[in-house]
Amino acid sequence: MTRVPTFEELFRSSRESAVHLEMRDAYMKSDPAYVDWQKGIRLDPAERWADWHSIVSEAVGRGVAVRRARIVSEPVSRYIRFEHEVTDGLNIAAGEIVRWLPRNRAGGVALPANDFWLFDGSLLLVNHFDGEGEMLPSTVSEDPQEIKLCADAFLAVWGRGVAHADYRPA
Known part of the structure; x- marks a missing residue:
């Protein structure tokens, strides 16, 4: 079995780009940050996700360009409201560029079955989740066809996406 590099290893080895496509309406509902947010506890993303x-x-x-695109159903789920609320203090503050694409505007885009990270256009980290959105072990791929599918999907979603500063969850 191939050892899956850690996020830190992947980011440290990337030279040009790291792109992430998210397509689920909920992730890891057991995440303590999400649980606290649901209870109305104010989160400091810089502290919580240092x-x-x-x-x-x-x-x-x-100089690595880090971009994240999220396909979301509207009206958005509570989890997506949480993600949207923490994006400024977490993702944007770290230097990511984030775009949102309402699912009803994603028609015609060939999408892979799973969320992924693509590093430097050549190493794919595929994220797997169970039916409740809990994280399962990720896999890596350097398969050119799989990388092309994911790179094309990301670019199509990115091109249709709305910048985080302009997106208002419905």
């Missing part, structure tokens, strides 16, 4: 912020901001500081 490791993530450090990894991403270091890559961005080296």
Whole structure:
């Protein structure tokens, strides 16, 4: 079995780009940050996700373009409201560029079955989740056909997406 590199290893080894496509309406509902948010506890993303912020901001500081596209159903789920609310303090603050695409505008785009990260257009980290949105082990691929599908899907979603600053969850 191939060892899956950690996010830190992947970000540290990337030189040009790291793109992420998210297509689920809920993730890891057991996440303590999400649980706290549901209880009305105010979150400080810089504190709560300091490791993530450090990894991403270091890559961005080296010139790596980090982009994230999210396909979401509307009206959005509570989890997507949570994600939208923390995006400024978490993703944008770390240097990511984020776009949102309402699912009803994604018709005609060939999408892979799973969320993914694509590093430098050549290494694919495929994210797997169970039916409740809990994370399962990720896999890596360097298969050119799979990479092309994912790269094309990301570019199509990115081109149709709405910048985070302009997206208002319905």
